Amino acid sequence: MKIILNSILTATCCFLLTSCNTSQAPETLNTSEPSHPKLILTANGVNSIKSQLGKTPLFDKSLEETKAEVDAEIALGIDVPVPKDFSGGYTHERHKKNFLILQKAGVLFQILDDEKYAIYIRDMLMAYAKLYPTLPVHPQTRSYARGKLFWQCLNDSNWLVYTSQAYDCIYNWLSKEERDVLENDLFKPFADFISIENPQFFNRVHNHSTWGNVAVGMIALVMDDDSLLQRALYGIKNVNLDANMKDNDGGFINKDGKVGFFANLDEPFSPDGYYTEGPYYQRYAMYPFLIFAEALQNKKPELKIFQYKDSVLLKSVKTLINLSDADGDFFPINDAQKGMSYYSRELVTAVDIAYHFGGNDPQLLSIAQKQDRVVLDDSGMSVANDLQLNKAKPFVKSSIELRDGPNGDQGGIGILRNEPMELVFKYAAQGLSHGHYDKLSYSMYEDGNEVLQDYGLARFVNIEQKGGGNYLKENTTWAKQTIAHNTVVQNEASHFNGEYEIGSMYHSEGYLFDIGNRNLQVVSAKEKNAYPGTEMHRTMAMIKDSSLTKPFVLDIVKVTSNKPNQYDFPFYYLGQLMQTNFEYSAPKSLAPLGAANGYQHLYSEGKGISDGNNSTLNWLLNGKFYTLTTVTSQGDELHLARVGANDPNFNLRRDPALILRKKNSKDALFVSIIESHGTYSPVSELAINAYSNIKKLEVLFDDSYYTAVAIWTKDEHSKLFIISNTNNQKTQKHQISINGKEYQWTGPFTFQNIK
Incomplete structure (x- = not known):
């Protein structure tokens, strides 16, 4: 199934504040500001970014590169194929490309105020909302937890982590009727599928589960769904799973019963910020860990997520850089593809967030300088600004x-x-x-x-x-x-x-x-x-x-x-x-x-x-x-x-x-x-x-x-x-x-x- 949408639909902007889920504790809400965006971008942050455009070369360069990439995809039209392939196959790579472009289109809409990006996001999400209810589990049977868009729930979770950010960016622009369709036909069933319907995937301590927990948590924050957020933070309760259940990777359900996002912070990370799976998978997991931490800090600062476990997430970024060779390639400890490095998109995000929320360590600026791009949010602007002010100091990797x-x-x-x-x-x-x-x-x-x-x-x-x-x-x-x-x-x-x-x-x-x-x-x-x-x-x-x-x-x-x-x-x-x-x-x-x-x-x-x-x-x-x-x-x-x-x-x-x-x-x-x-x-x-x-x-x-x-x-x-x-x-x-x-x-x- 291939859907090409070329017509521009007329959209009515909706700027009214949406009501929160009735289970949300009133004291945790902040209604003094517009409710969206609130994950990686904030309303105040967007205004600040707009005021600095043209003054911060690295941010401007990153913005232009992103705009060129997204504009090229918009020109090609929307393609939401029926899933059938393993990773590397057409349908897999198309859905992967879609979620990456959706996230980028969202920040472009907020920063540039160009409705074509909102229209593109809406139309693609509507295509997914039409497709998703018709999908069985993925036809490829290799995974212990098969997805629907992808052959494994892990990649479905990737999709929701990125797409949640796009939805957040156009939430106020959409009509209530459009939001209802997206949430009832796509996002809520999607979150239930990767969690309640796949507890062997969701209720673990593993990088897979981190992605699953964060996917549910990100969409929960967008929709102000506190029950979903609790599920993300603490896992699914009262699930009858064998503590020794083995998956096809050789992993297990956490034997002490602690699951969810906080458990995935507590168990795999050492006090030094070393992630027990090794630097290759630490790199992979850093994106959901830090993007969710940024969203929680923006939406629920009372959780003090960046101070959790003696600031282990902030430590982990520097630890990961120390686990790289002179060229920035990560040491291949455990399962690891050689050549993965701190130039990856996950580490660009991690470095920017760690710098912005971690005390502005000038050594991190030197890594960002080598990466030569920043993320298009408040943290990326902080990095670009301070690089412009020549605040960078060399990151010294010692024994x-x-x-x-x-x-x-x-x-x-x-x-x-x-x-x-x-x-x-x-x-x-x-x-x-x-x-x-x-x-x-x-x-x-x-x-x-x-x-x-x-x-x-x-x-x-x-x-x-x-x-x-x-x-x-x-x-x-x-x-x-x-x-x-x-x-x-x-x-x-x-x-x-x-x-x-x-x-x-x-x-x-x-x-x-x-x-x-x-x-x-x-x-x-x-x-x-x-x-x-x-x-x-x-x-x-x-x-x-x-x-x-x-x-x-x-x-x-x-x-x-x-x-x-x-x-x-x-x-x-x-x-x-x-x-x-x-x-x-x-x-x-x-x-x-x-x-x-x-x-x-x-x-x-x-x-x-x-x-x-x-x-x-x-x-x-x-x-x-x-x-x-x-x-x-x-x-x-x-x-x-x-x-x-x-x-x-x-x-x-x-x-x-x-x-x-x-x-x-x-x-x-x-x-x-x-x-x-x-x-x-x-x-x-x-x-x-x-x-x-x-x-x-x-x-x-x-x-x-x-x-x-x-x-x-x-x-x-x-x-x-x-x-x-x-x-x-x-x-x-x-x-x-x-x-x-x-x-x-x-x-x-x-x-x-x-x-």
Whole structure:
């Protein structure tokens, strides 16, 4: 069904204040001002914006770009097709485009006073009001909560969040009869469908439910429907749902019964503003979180939403920026599409709102300046004004620990930075349904480029050719599995046996995070539950030593178990292998490295056996040389592997890896250095400093209490790093004897010359 409306209908403006729902508490109403707009725009804000047009270049530029986009859509006419496609398909993308344009048309009507935008919104909404009552659930059956306009309720909620804003902007312009049609035939049934008719979607703690809660809450605020607003804030009460009901994402109904918008603020966010699903989904959820917070602040300031949970929403914006690399791309923690960044539309909105309602932090202005656009509301005008006044200051991203869990006691993410290097160490909770089985994993960056990668997700978002744009089966069989990450795998089984229910019960424990000395930054954490009877303790240090030109990373992984096991330790390096110092044999035909738990997706391209000396791998990436130097024991296996086995549809990237394997070992110690050195120019064809500066890496001492690692450089510098494995107190004094020499220090670690 395609509806093209080209005739201009005569509309009568209605400026009378509408009466509120009878369940609305009188003391919460503000009738001293016109009732609309009142969500992201206010009547006073609109007047202020109009008075400043032509004086704020960034706002004016954003306004002109938006006007050009919306005008082009209006010229094409209105298209409201009968839904049939997955994401990436025509009907999906058309309905998505419609809600984005509706929201923009609404603000243009308010700011420019041009009725063509109101007419466009009205006519499209009337088309939806005619279509919606005729729709069954979406014909695509993959989702645990099928929508009507879209294949899942999540996207239906996206539609209502944006469209509510358009309706708010033309509410007073519409006649009462038109409003009655829209509310009775479209908005109220729509809100009931995504909530009451889909409680398994609405009554959760998850980014899906956040969108659902906010969708109902936004339309409730427009219609002054307090019962709907209570449903949005606190969920559907007295719903008989199994607390362990599992959806197709692996998510669950909140077991403590707390649901709704406030529960989605309480549970996933830590006190530091870290969102447990990871930065990719934090970015996605920031739009509903902050747009609803802005609407609540404008309509119901008595809720003090921006002060809720110690201002966690405002904190979360800065936290999210800190979870990005030098180019602004978010670190791919848990399910995450690489390349998503703070240039996304969600972060433009988040930065502007956080600036306007969060005390005008000038560092946020520098991010807005890079984004080079603002939202067309009061917050966007604040940002544009202050940028015009040159108030911006650089956003300085330094080393930071971000705690996980509602109380900040479920591990976390440690980020070490010393230009040009960045290290991201994950020792967090499971991360809800989008979490991966990758305890104590890490990734490493230089100048915003991945050096040792986290794979991210197996999905091509909104690309119809690849599974309708949805998650591919390889996301479960590969991307979530432990072997896909830079961490220890025991007996070719994933952490928690790859079971969400078990993984959700536990989290890693931070052991120390010390960034007091910029040239010796250390993060350390323990994991005791990934494998029963086995404990893993990983310590990572970013060290800038005068003998080397760049910081390097020292990595110590100590594994203790109650029985012998096989341990695999992968390094997912990016770039072209230059050289190894160990001999390896290449198979005549490629075969998978294993049969399950991600191993079935790894080709074995070569195998070597350690002679007991250090093993090295040297590679080239983006004109820079890197070397991994690792301590290996006699008989350790070194596997050169590549992603892509058992992947007939080519859903996986063909990325390389080196996997260290220790067999039949009760305990294991993996010690490595990852080093950036030298350059290559294809123009000059010169390779400079192409070889590692590390001469030798050696474990001088290791027991349950201490681990001591010696580093010799080629220019004869020698240093010793010692970590206390059981006492992390900063004031604790330590003394041990190594090879007849005494070493003393205070605190959990030391880095000093070898005596």
